[in-house]
Amino acid sequence: MSDLVARPGRRQAGAARFEVLVPPPVDGSTRARLGRLSLSHGDVETPQFMPVGTNAAVKALDPADLRTIGASIILANTYHLYLRPGHERIARLGGLHDFMAWDRPILTDSGGFQVVSLGDLRVVDDEGVVFRSHLDGSTHRFTPEHAVAVQEALGSDVAVALDEPVPPSSPREVVAAATARTHRWAERSLAAHGRPDQALFGIVQGGLEPDLRAASTRFIAGLPFDGICLGGLAGDETAAEREATLDVAVPLLADDPRPRYLMGLGSPADLLEAVHRGVDLFDSVLPARVARNGQFWVPGGRLNIRNQRFLDDPAPVQDDCPCLCCRTFSRAYLAHLFRAQELLAYRLATCHNLTFTLDFMARIRAALRAGTFPASLPELRARAAPSSARAAGVQP
């Protein structure tokens, strides 16, 4: 199995080690695999979901909550922490882990996503991105080298190369240009990176165009990154388009010893299909955000806790859920908390949806470990909260 471990002589051996514990079956019925990613602050079992803590905090939760819900790795954001409180300040205070009192692995996103999410607050050229701060309007130039330097200062377990994502529906020439730029930035990121206890992941772009996606996958996989991110998805594409794109990219990585990380994917139904197509790592704001907006994920569906009918409902959100919320409180209480805008509502809801998501991933891993994965797809699909109608490609 040594050929599945990061190649010796790689830029920084030891910062990340990925082992495939249960490879996909040879019959090709699924590309799903069980793995373990070893990082400076601990091991991550894959397939795995990473809760997002953009500002060095998973909104509404503290590190004890994160441990309780079973988070083994979380995300933080380079751009946001650079702006506030500043990466140098965090470095002076002992690094990101000490700063936020989280001693398990952290992956920092490069700020590439802000290239799209901040809309008209940025200008991109070959050198990098100029952001106009959403906080105070000041301008900041982000280059691949700068993004690496900020992440080295933060001290995350995994840094990510700066990229230029574009909406999946963008015209081909827009996708092609952004993908080419992402490739140049990938090489510059590798050249700039030197922190030996930190892994560096590169990002594949290529939109939904099969040839562009394939070429980008080959290009990024040809560079000595520690992991391969699939970017530019989880946007405005349909689930079918996303899955077709995975069917283009992942087979090209079949013999690659590194973890595959689909950036931004979050609904259980979407996660399951991506795992089936060979993805190891995920992150998304979705479970936490919809939780704060009053939507609770339960087996086979979802509850909008603000619906009037829950005001008199003494049952827990989900009978067999081990989370703080379901163990302790009724739907009626939660319906009240949301109406009263009590802060506890957001913590409980976030605990529940992240517990649901992480438990769902654990069920997938259990099936992989037991060798029952492709067979258990119907059962897992039934449990997954359904995607939105738009994401499923259903016409309104």
Add this chain to the structure above:
RNA sequence: GGGCAGGUUGGGCAGGUGGUGAGCCCAGCUGACUGUAAAUCAGCCGCCGACGGCUGUAGAGGUUCGAUUCCUCUCCUGCCCA
């Protein structure tokens, strides 16, 4: 018993002193949210065969070409005086 002020679509209001009241906030309902400028946003929220119609300003009458507006009576609410 007398006086004053009121009664607007589930609740709370705005407006309207003779010439088009379906406007706001709650509440409610439905969507959306996917590498977080999001504890947010959008739509609906009197009735109907619904790109358009109809009804509606406590109730009943009256004056008027026309009444939410003016007059009369009744009911209801609040305050003050007995």
